[in-house]
Amino acid sequence: MTEEPPPDELSSDSFSLVATLKDKSARSVFTLNMTRIDLLLKGSSEGIARAKKSSGDILSKIVTAIDRGDEEGNDNDDVRAKHLPDGSIQFKFSEKEMNLIHDVMDYNFRVLSDLDYYLYNLLLVSAWSAFEGYLQSALAEIFVGNPNLLESQKLVDTREIISARDRIVDFLAEREIEDIGRKNFNDLQKYLQSKLHIQFPNSVVPTLQGAYFLRNVIAHSAGFLRASQLELVPMGVRIEGSELRLTDGYLRDLFGCLKKAVTQFDTLARNKNWEQTAQK
Numbered sequence: 001m002t003e004e005p006p007p008d009e010l011s012s013d014s015f016s017l018v019a020t021l022k023d024k025s026a027r028s029v030f031t032l033n034m035t036r037i038d039l040l041l042k043g044s045s046e047g048i049a050r051a052k053k054s055s056g057d058i059l060s061k062i063v064t065a066i067d068r069g070d071e072e073g074n075d076n077d078d079v080r081a082k083h084l085p086d087g088s089i090q091f092k093f094s095e096k097e098m099n100l101i102h103d104v105m106d107y108n109f110r111v112l113s114d115l116d117y118y119l120y121n122l123l124l125v126s127a128w129s130a131f132e133g134y135l136q137s138a139l140a141e142i143f144v145g146n147p148n149l150l151e152s153q154k155l156v157d158t159r160e161i162i163s164a165r166d167r168i169v170d171f172l173a174e175r176e177i178e179d180i181g182r183k184n185f186n187d188l189q190k191y192l193q194s195k196l197h198i199q200f201p202n203s204v205v206p207t208l209q210g211a212y213f214l215r216n217v218i219a220h221s222a223g224f225l226r227a228s229q230l231e232l233v234p235m236g237v238r239i240e241g242s243e244l245r246l247t248d249g250y251l252r253d254l255f256g257c258l259k260k261a262v263t264q265f266d267t268l269a270r271n272k273n274w275e276q277t278a279q280k
Contacts, residue, residue: 026141033126040123040126041123041251116248117223118223122218123251127254136181138266143177146274147169149277150169185209196272207234207253214234214246224244225243226242236249
């Protein structure tokens with residue numbers, strides 16, 4: 001029987017973000033996540049391309065066999081497969097069987113042809129999550145190191161304060177980050193400017209705004225757009241029917257913008273006089 005934690009003990013994950021930052025910096029975690037996503041993009045794209053080529057080659061051979069329509073040998077021969085000296089295997093199918101195989105391979109090929117777009121959608125969401133994770137981790141570092149920035153008129157339950165009495169700064173930092181996590185991208189920019197006097201580079205803001213929009217479409221609508229959203233799709237992104245069609249090039253440009261935004265934010269945060277900022 002496991003022992004119940006004391007009633008004033010916070011749950012194990014209440015300060016997981018702050019605890020993680022004691023061992024790793026926000027930027028190092030972001031860099032690790034983006035490295036993994038870059039490798040996944042490269043490896044998965046190559047794997048899908050190989051599978052598409054294999055299916056396409058087999059499908060092409062089947063189409064050729066159907067078009068030829070010339071079967072040699074005895075139709076009554078029960079031998080359906082023959083191993084040839086060159087190591088290949090020769091199969092004997094009826095026209096009905098060949099058409100069935102064709103339909104299966106054709107369906108498989110069409111599924112594979114769309115799979116890279118599904119992969120790109122997943123990678124965009126992962127990349128944006130890495131970016132948001134960096135921001136929350138970086139802000140946790142800033143707030144814990146500069147508690148004066150946490151001053152506000154927000155109401156806090158006294159029971160929560162009592163439970164967190166030995167680590168009140170960590171608790172308030174987590175509460176602030178929870179509130180930040182509910183902001184949309186435009187509100188986040190306003191918050192960073194008014195609270196911390198930090199902005200993202202103007203050169204990457206349009207790309208980040210577009211990526212935030214796409215992330216929401218993918219996360220909430222599986223990549224399908226409403227009619228009212230069609231004109232909001234960023235440049236460089238295709239639409240097929242009502243479905244997003246991201247590309248390898250778009251993702252790589254986005255990854256570069258995310259890294260640039262993180263680099264500048266990290267540099268500004270490390271060089272800023274937070275004591276003066278808290279007094280403004």
